[in-house]
Amino acid sequence: MIKGRVIGRVWSTKRLEALPQGALLEVEVESGSRLIAFDPLGCGEGEEVLVTQGSVAAGWFEGVRAPVDALIVGSIDESG
Amino acid sequence: MIKGRVIGRVWSTKRLEALPQGALLEVEVESGSRLIAFDPLGCGEGEEVLVTQGSVAAGWFEGVRAPVDALIVGSIDESG
Amino acid sequence: MIKGRVIGRVWSTKRLEALPQGALLEVEVESGSRLIAFDPLGCGEGEEVLVTQGSVAAGWFEGVRAPVDALIVGSIDESG
Amino acid sequence: MIKGRVIGRVWSTKRLEALPQGALLEVEVESGSRLIAFDPLGCGEGEEVLVTQGSVAAGWFEGVRAPVDALIVGSIDESG
Amino acid sequence: MIKGRVIGRVWSTKRLEALPQGALLEVEVESGSRLIAFDPLGCGEGEEVLVTQGSVAAGWFEGVRAPVDALIVGSIDESG
Numbered sequence: 001m002i003k004g005r006v007i008g009r010v011w012s013t014k015r016l017e018a019l020p021q022g023a024l025l026e027v028e029v030e031s032g033s034r035l036i037a038f039d040p041l042g043c044g045e046g047e048e049v050l051v052t053q054g055s056v057a058a059g060w061f062e063g064v065r066a067p068v069d070a071l072i073v074g075s076i077d078e079s080g
Numbered sequence: 081m082i083k084g085r086v087i088g089r090v091w092s093t094k095r096l097e098a099l100p101q102g103a104l105l106e107v108e109v110e111s112g113s114r115l116i117a118f119d120p121l122g123c124g125e126g127e128e129v130l131v132t133q134g135s136v137a138a139g140w141f142e143g144v145r146a147p148v149d150a151l152i153v154g155s156i157d158e159s160g
Numbered sequence: 161m162i163k164g165r166v167i168g169r170v171w172s173t174k175r176l177e178a179l180p181q182g183a184l185l186e187v188e189v190e191s192g193s194r195l196i197a198f199d200p201l202g203c204g205e206g207e208e209v210l211v212t213q214g215s216v217a218a219g220w221f222e223g224v225r226a227p228v229d230a231l232i233v234g235s236i237d238e239s240g
Numbered sequence: 241m242i243k244g245r246v247i248g249r250v251w252s253t254k255r256l257e258a259l260p261q262g263a264l265l266e267v268e269v270e271s272g273s274r275l276i277a278f279d280p281l282g283c284g285e286g287e288e289v290l291v292t293q294g295s296v297a298a299g300w301f302e303g304v305r306a307p308v309d310a311l312i313v314g315s316i317d318e319s320g
Numbered sequence: 321m322i323k324g325r326v327i328g329r330v331w332s333t334k335r336l337e338a339l340p341q342g343a344l345l346e347v348e349v350e351s352g353s354r355l356i357a358f359d360p361l362g363c364g365e366g367e368e369v370l371v372t373q374g375s376v377a378a379g380w381f382e383g384v385r386a387p388v389d390a391l392i393v394g395s396i397d398e399s400g
Contacts, residue, residue: 001184001196001230003170010083012130012154014121018140019153024081024130031193033111036081036130041174050172050184050196055295055375056218056229058136060178067153069136070081073179073227074172090243092290092314094281098300099313104241104290113271116241116290135215135375138296147313149296150241161356161390163330163346191353201334210332210344210356215295216378216389220338233339233387234332250323252370252394254361258380259393264321264370273351276321276370298376307393309376310321 001050003076004029006043010036020066027051027072037070050074081130083156084109086123090116100146107131107152117150130154161210163236164189166203170196180226187211187232197230210234241290243316244269246283250276260306267291267312277310290314321370323396324349326363330356340386347371347392357390370394 004027012024023039027049037051040060049072052060057071084107092104103119107129117131120140129152132140137151164187172184183199187209197211200220209232212220217231244267252264263279267289277291280300289312292300297311324347332344343359347369357371360380369392372380377391 001228003186003194003196010130011157013157015130015154016120016140016151026083034083036083040176050170050175052227052229054229055135055139055215056227058139059215059218059225060176060227065139067132067136067140067151068081069132069134071227074175074184077171077173090290091317093317095290095314096280096300106243114243116243135295135299138299145299147292147296147300147311148241149292149294161344161388163354163356200336210330210335212387212389214389215375216387219375219378219385220336220387231387234335237331237333250370251397253397255370255394256360256380266323274323276323295375295379298379305379307372307376307380307391308321309372309374 001052001073002029004049004051006045006047006049008045016067018065018067020061020068025072035070037072038068039072041072041075043072043075048076050076081132081153082109084129084131086125086127086129088125096147098145098147100141115150117152118148119152121152121155123152123155128156130156161212161233162189164209164211166205166207166209168205176227178225178227180221185232195230197232198228199232201232201235203232203235208236210236241292241313242269244289244291246285246287246289248285256307258305258307260301275310277312278308279312281312281315283312283315288316290316321372321393322349324369324371326365326367326369328365336387338385338387340381355390357392358388359392361392361395363392363395368396370396
């Protein structure tokens with residue numbers, strides 16, 4: 001997984017039907033590069049998250065073949 | 081997924097039969113690197129799009145084993 | 161696989177249920193980039209490890225579809 | 241897919257039996273990095289090609305589990 | 321596939337049981353980055369090799385789910 005910070009959200013009206021409804025968050029990783037990840041957890045801007053990539057991300061969706069290659073799997077606890 | 085902008089289209093007459101008919105668009109991502117993605121949505125030059133990569137892209141095609149590793153899954157709404 | 165050194169651990173309370181319980185270690189690879197890998201071996205900070213990535217990592221988990229794309233598969237023996 | 245130019249061919253006598261017979265071409269992509277792709281199309285040096293990567297490339301081979309992670313899927317038409 | 325040169329071997333005593341017995345070679349690719357690949361061919365230091373990555377590498381192992389994401393599939397013939 002990679003660690004990144006949520007920096008925004010993207011909206012797409014013209015999209016494949018197979019793309020599941022739900023939040024698509026823009027995440028910036030430590031190297032400075034950015035990706036768009038599906039968020040089932042309701043994360044907000046500024047939150048530090050764990051992202052899984054590739055076919056593993058799509059495999060999380062049950063009963064559908066979701067064309068999703070990046071999935072937020074956890075929010076990282078703030079260190080105290 | 082990654083966010084990119086359509087900058088052109090490529091044509092390939094000499095190709096594998098397994099490669100589905102349809103538009104192959106050249107997309108430039110934020111880092112400046114480029115890739116060629118299959119476009120089922122009819123996107124045009126300059127449009128900002130979401131691209132899914134890897135076996136997840138091929139999995140979207142039904143009933144065929146398409147040798148496609150990049151798929152446009154959505155067009156990003158312009159911010160108002 | 162890639163070789164890296166364990167530099168810490170991340171904790172995530174708000175997470176997908178499908179994410180297996182167990183240590184999520186932060187690993188720094190030779191290039192300087194970092195990733196978070198699931199650790200079934202009980203590795204500690206400073207330990208040099210081998211990490212497998214992608215769907216192969218998820219395939220190691222039996223009977224579940226774990227959204228894990230990085231797995232520590234071995235600890236590298238110190239050279240004498 | 242990525243776009244690249246064929247810059248040579250590699251030969252391997254000592255190889256896995258599972259590796260299919262056929263041309264293994266060296267392809268240079270726009271970023272300057274290079275990869276070796278299986279070529280079912282008979283492409284020649286200097287030709288601009290489309291390369292699919294990952295398990296999608298292996299999936300093109302029928303009835304065998306080919307350890308091939310890069311496949312030339314088309315030759316790009318020269319612009320007139 | 322990528323082309324690289326064998327620069328060493330790593331040993332791992334503390335490892336997952338699922339990781340197959342056999343040589344784990346360190347390979348340096350042209351860009352200067354390094355990876356660890358499973359070697360079924362008995363390659364030696366200095367040898368130039370072809371490496372397949374990702375789930376395709378794991379798929380080469382029969383009857384087991386090997387957590388291996390890089391496999392040496394051939395040794396490159398020296399040019400005469």
